[in-house]
Amino acid sequence: MDFIEWCNNNMGFASLLLSALTLFVSALAIIVSLHTAKLPYKKNILISTGSYISSDGIGIHVTATNIGNRKVKIRKMGILIDNIVYVDKNALINGHFDLNQGDETSHYFRLDELKKLTEANKIHSAKRMMAFAEDTEGKKYKKNIGRVDNIINLN
Known part of the structure; x- marks a missing residue:
């Protein structure tokens, strides 16, 4: 119960945490798409x-x-x-x-x-x-x- 009240009082912290998580997932998606785009040109x-x-x-x-x-x-x-x-x-x-x-x-x-x-x-x-x-x-x-x-x- 105390955790929920703390989150309600600190909305900026929750927004910061969600923004950081969104940036991480976006960066991961970009890396995966670049890797997938290079696959047809890979030589070995x-x-x-x-x-x-x-x-x-x-x-x-x-x-x-x-x-x-x-x-x-x-x-x-x-x-x-x-x-x-x-x-x-x-x-x-x-x-x-x-x-x-x-x-x-x-x-x-x-x-x-x-x-x-x-x-x-x-x-x-x-x-x-x-x-x-x-x-x-x-x-x-x-x-x-x-x-x-x-x-x-x-x-």
Whole structure:
């Protein structure tokens, strides 16, 4: 009973509290609407890696999957070792790769070629090997594969 009387005597405090609550809800609504408006323009690429065995030998594949909400063009895709990007030879000929929502593309790298690359460039075996993709807007996507000596000595 005392609380109701106090609120009746202090109408300014109740108005201030309700105004602050209204401002908070309005700000929250603006943030949610801005986030919702950005969703159709969101781009994101998932990089995944794995090994493969074929008649040519053993190797590593790098796969880029568009998990965003718009089309993405891949400019470069390959393996990054100590700031050196090793790109598939066929990728240089084909140029850009268009990935619609949910599409993916893969590139395959033979271990013997990677071994020659590391020996020719005198790359230390403790360096990190990363899967790498770059879109046409310049955003780079990387995923750690492992150390060079662990990957090269798979066979």
